[in-house]
Amino acid sequence: MNKKLVIFLMSGRETPELAAAAAQGGADLIELGFPFSDPLADGPVIRRAAERALSEGMRTKACLECLAEIRGRVQVPLVPFVYSALLEAYGHKRFVADAASAGASAILVPDLPVDSHPELRRIQLVAPTSTDERIRLAAATTDGWLYLVTLTGTTGARTELSSALAGLAERARHLAPPELPLYAGFGISTPEHARAAAEIADGVIVGSRAIEVAEDGPEQLRRYVSSLRESVDAAR
Amino acid sequence: MPSPPAKKISPAEGRGLYGGYGGRYVPETLIPALEELETGWRAALADLDFISELNELLANYGGRPTPLTQAMRFCPEKRIYLKREDLLHTGAHKLNNALGQIVLARRLGKKRIVAETGAGQHGVATATVCARFGLDCVVYMGVEDMRRQRPNVERMQLLGAEVRPVEIGTQTLKEATSEAIRDWITNVETTHYLIGSCVGPHPYPEIVRVLQSVIGRESREQILEREGRLPEAVIACVGGGSNSIGMFAGFLDDAEVKLYGVEAAGAASLGSGRVAILHGARSLVLADEDGQIADAHSISAGLDYPGVGPEHAALRDSGRVKYLPCTDDEALAAFERLTKTEGIIPALESSHALARALDTDESLIVVCLSGRGDKDLDEALAQLGRRA
Numbered sequence: 001m002n003k004k005l006v007i008f009l010m011s012g013r014e015t016p017e018l019a020a021a022a023a024q025g026g027a028d029l030i031e032l033g034f035p036f037s038d039p040l041a042d043g044p045v046i047r048r049a050a051e052r053a054l055s056e057g058m059r060t061k062a063c064l065e066c067l068a069e070i071r072g073r074v075q076v077p078l079v080p081f082v083y084s085a086l087l088e089a090y091g092h093k094r095f096v097a098d099a100a101s102a103g104a105s106a107i108l109v110p111d112l113p114v115d116s117h118p119e120l121r122r123i124q125l126v127a128p129t130s131t132d133e134r135i136r137l138a139a140a141t142t143d144g145w146l147y148l149v150t151l152t153g154t155t156g157a158r159t160e161l162s163s164a165l166a167g168l169a170e171r172a173r174h175l176a177p178p179e180l181p182l183y184a185g186f187g188i189s190t191p192e193h194a195r196a197a198a199e200i201a202d203g204v205i206v207g208s209r210a211i212e213v214a215e216d217g218p219e220q221l222r223r224y225v226s227s228l229r230e231s232v233d234a235a236r
Numbered sequence: 237m238p239s240p241p242a243k244k245i246s247p248a249e250g251r252g253l254y255g256g257y258g259g260r261y262v263p264e265t266l267i268p269a270l271e272e273l274e275t276g277w278r279a280a281l282a283d284l285d286f287i288s289e290l291n292e293l294l295a296n297y298g299g300r301p302t303p304l305t306q307a308m309r310f311c312p313e314k315r316i317y318l319k320r321e322d323l324l325h326t327g328a329h330k331l332n333n334a335l336g337q338i339v340l341a342r343r344l345g346k347k348r349i350v351a352e353t354g355a356g357q358h359g360v361a362t363a364t365v366c367a368r369f370g371l372d373c374v375v376y377m378g379v380e381d382m383r384r385q386r387p388n389v390e391r392m393q394l395l396g397a398e399v400r401p402v403e404i405g406t407q408t409l410k411e412a413t414s415e416a417i418r419d420w421i422t423n424v425e426t427t428h429y430l431i432g433s434c435v436g437p438h439p440y441p442e443i444v445r446v447l448q449s450v451i452g453r454e455s456r457e458q459i460l461e462r463e464g465r466l467p468e469a470v471i472a473c474v475g476g477g478s479n480s481i482g483m484f485a486g487f488l489d490d491a492e493v494k495l496y497g498v499e500a501a502g503a504a505s506l507g508s509g510r511v512a513i514l515h516g517a518r519s520l521v522l523a524d525e526d527g528q529i530a531d532a533h534s535i536s537a538g539l540d541y542p543g544v545g546p547e548h549a550a551l552r553d554s555g556r557v558k559y560l561p562c563t564d565d566e567a568l569a570a571f572e573r574l575t576k577t578e579g580i581i582p583a584l585e586s587s588h589a590l591a592r593a594l595d596t597d598e599s600l601i602v603v604c605l606s607g608r609g610d611k612d613l614d615e616a617l618a619q620l621g622r623r624a
Contacts, residue, residue, distance in 0.1 A: 037405070037529045038414050038514060040421070041263045047404065059526040084261045085513040089527030111516075113260060113267045127265035129424060134267065152265050153422040 003232045004028040004203030005194070006183060007210050007225055008081065010035060010049040011063040012056060014214075016070045021218035022210070023074040025225025030076055031108065031205065034063045036083040041110040043156025045208035060090050064102045071103025078104050079123065084112045092120050106143045114138040125149055128164035132175055139176035146176060148184045148201060156208045157189035161196045169200045191231035198235035204228075245442060252438020255553055257546035260437040262417070262516040269424045274439040276344045281446070286339060293335050297368070298325045300332075300450065304458040304602070309577035310590075314599040317462070318580070319455045321479065321606050326361050328583065328607030329451060329479045330432060334361035336447035338369055341428035348372040348427040352416040354381055354409030354475070355538035355585065356388025357607055358432030363397035373397040376415040378407040381537045388611050406531050409475075409541045413515050433476025434545035437516030441545050445481045452486020455602050468598035469494040472606065473589040474506065474559065475539035477548045479606035484557060494598060495557040497548065498588045500567070502533030505544040506552050506559040514543040520552070535564040535619060536584035536612070562588040568619055570594065571609060583607035584616060 007022040009015050010033040019030050035050035035058055042050070058066070063080070070078060080099050087095050087109065099107055108123045114137050124138035127149040139146050148169060151162035165184055172182050184197045185205030197204040206228060213224040252258045260270060280286040294300040302320045310316060321329035341349060349371050353359030359375040366373035375392055379401045382389050392399050405411040413435075420429040434444040452470075459467050470487050472480035474497040487493045499507055505520045512523035522530040522542035534540040551557040567584055570591035575581045582590060586606045593603045609616065 036527075038410065040414060040417050040516070043418075051405070054528065059528070083513075085523075085527040085529075087527075088511065088513050088518065089523070089525060111261050111263055111513075113262070113264050116259060116261070125264050127263070129265050129268045131268055134264070138264075149263075149265060152424055154418050 003198040003235050004181070004183060005225070005229055005232050006031055006185070006203055006205040008033060008205060008207035009214060010046065010053050010211060011058045011066045012053050015066055016073050017218050018214050018221055019070040020073045021222040022225050023076050025222040026229030027225055028076055028203070029079060030070065030074070031079050031081045031207070032063070032067055032070065034060060034080055034082040034086055036085055038085070039083060041154055043154040043208060045157070045211055046155050049211045060086050064098055067099065067104060068102040077106070079106050079108050080104050081108045081110065084109055092117065096120070108147065114141065123147055126168065126172060128152055128168050132171060135172055136175045139172065139180055142180070145181040145183050145203065146172060147205070148172060148182050150184050150186045150188065150197070153186065155186055158187035161193045162187055165197060166200055191227045194228045195231035195235050198232045204232060245446070249442055252442070254441070254547045255550035257517070257519050257549040258438055258441060259518050260516060261513045261518065262437050263421060265421050266424060266437070269420070270437055270439070272344065276340060277439055277443055280340055280343060286343070290336055290339055293339070294332065294450065298331050298335060299323065301454045304455060304462065305580070307574065307578050310574050311594055314601060315463070316593050317459060317467070317602045318605040319451060319483065319602060321451060321604060322580070322582065322586070322608035326357070326364050327610065328357040328361065329448060329482065329604070330358040330361035331364070332450055332482065333432065333444050333447045333478060334358070334365045334430060337428070337430045337443065338365040338371070341371070341430065342369060344428060346426065346428035348374070348423065349430050350374045350376070350416050350419045350423070350427055351430045351432060352376045352409065352412040353432065354412065354540060355536065355583070356381065356385040356392070356611060357538065357583070359397070359399070360388050360391050360395070362430050362432070363392040363395035366397060367395045374419065375399050376402050376412040376419070378402045378409065378412050380407040381409065381412070384537050384615050385611055386614070408537065410529065410532070417515065433478040434481045434547060435476045435515055435517060435519070435543055441517065441547055444478050445485060445547060448478050448482025449485035451479060451482040451604060452484060455483060456486040459602055463600065466490050466493050467602045468600045469496060469596055470602045471496045471498060471589045471593050471596070472604035473498050473539060473585045474544060474548060475503070475541050475585060476543065477545040479604050481545055481547055483604045484551070488556065496592060496596060497557050497559045498562050498592045499559055500532070500534035500536060500539040500588060501561040501563045503539050503541060504561045505542060506548060507561050509542070509544070517546050519543055519546040520549040535567065535615065536588065538583070538585040539588065560592050562591045564619070566591040568616060571616055572620060575609070580605070581609035583609045584612045
């Protein structure tokens with residue numbers, strides 16, 4: 001089975017072009033960040049990107065427009081990454097409907113634990129600290145694939161791939177339905193990390209480093225994503 | 237001796253819900269830690285050893301019970317009593333909560349404490365209890381607050397805490413709280429997050445309310461002893477809302493006692509906020525229509541917070557507590573007036589409650605003097621000089 005590569009980008013005026021470059025470079029899915037003023041799950045790079053996006057006026061409606069514009073340019077699935085504060089203000093049902101009509105294939109809410117708002121269908125996240133019971137519940141209710149948070153911490157590049165990933169992936173394999181894909185994210189930044197993570201999981205998610213590279217423009221991003229693609233494809 | 241913490245916790249509160257407010261809006265990584273904390277907390281409340289250890293510390297280390305002082309010259313037309321949390325060790329009510337949580341953290345086997353601070357009073361209380369029990373202590377503080385509350389920064393450092401400056405965003409309590417939570421997410425297995433107010437994800441609002449309820453319990457006994465009757469009104473300032481929730485806890489069941497919470501006019505989450513999610517809970521928050529959190533503005537660093545505890549939001553909706561605004565100028569005038577008429581320098585936070593005590597209709601009033609004002613001298617003198 002082909003391992004999947006997910007690239008995270010923050011909503012913004014340049015993002016449709018960046019998304020097209022990421023897709024050209026070989027991204028299988030794009031996670032689109034909706035900026036929030038107080039993002040508890042995010043490290044400094046994504047936090048700064050969110051501050052910039054907000055100062056450019058990227059509020060929920062503008063992010064949905066950005067999503068629709070990306071949908072017009074790329075074929076890969078698109079997933080908004082959106083904090084519960086934004087959903088609370090916009091309305092859960094209204095958000096799901098508007099995101100779907102803008103071209104989203106699922107949503108991801110980093111601060112909504114699996115047992116709250118069960119009616120809101122979303123990609124669930126599990127962490128190394130999650131109990132077996134919670135992993136089972138997340139796997140049973142997730143929308144398409146399960147997000148393995150590789151470490152206890154916030155988003156952002158680390159020097160090494162978290163050693164907690166292997167144990168978490170093993171537990172999740174055991175507890176999840178047999179065909180459920182498991183994608184690993186948080187702290188994955190280099191092609192070496194991506195390859196190592198792809199040997200454990202079915203897909204890898206790269207965020208902070210992609211945001212940093214994207215600051216140098218779409219061509220740099222395309223090349224960086226290609227290098228990740230090659231590493232992920234080389235995984236056993 | 238102080239009586240044990242009130243154990244009365246409603247079934248909804250047991251699930252962290254206050255009329256639809258509260259809950260747990262945090263990354264999955266923290267959920268097991270919150271469940272461990274909740275289990276440990278319930279076990280502690282049911283354990284007489286915990287209660288007696290805490291009561292011993294509150295009495296012989298903290299200095300409880302604190303006095304109830306009548307402020308006759310401050311307002312000769314009324315009978316205003318001050319609950320003197322400023323006389324508690326470290327100079328503010330924050331120690332009640334810090335002592336309770338440190339005993340809890342030790343029961344949970346945690347070796348490291350993280351906290352946030354705005355005015356610095358909670359940071360000082362946390363650094364103090366960490367020194368007392370020999371635990372590592374990291375306090376996050378916005379650089380703007382470090383400037384406004386320099387003496388408290390120095391106290392924390394002297395007590396052995398590491399004060400980490402927070403330079404992002406508003407550089408105040410809101411950002412310091414986010415950073416403390418991020419630290420907790422990263423170090424969750426070794427670390428207890430010693431939150432300073434009745435905010436944050438369940439079970440924090442309940443823990444802080446129960447630990448601060450000693451203020452209201454003592455006040456009720458003391459006023460009955462002094463006046464032979466309950467007060468007509470009880471007034472406390474509200475930032476995140478911990479001194480007020482503890483004060484109100486003693487009087488919520490006394491329908492004839494009016495309860496007033498006083499917010500800084502520029503940080504009035506209950507007066508002009510909307511339902512939003514901040515720091516892991518759904519509550520009333522200064523936020524825009526997209527749910528983005530707005531900046532709060534107050535001369536008082538302890539009230540300079542755009543959110544408020546979820547139980548306050550529910551108390552506002554039910555009408556049991558009335559929340560009033562107070563401007564910086566009104567608070568400064570009350571600060572000066574109490575100092576000159578009673579020889580008590582109040583914290584700028586508490587000065588907001590004092591200002592409203594002067595102009596409410598009731599005349600037998602208990603005000604929570606939540607802290608002393610030494611920390612505010614630079615800021616208050618500069619502002620008073622500017623206004624003179």
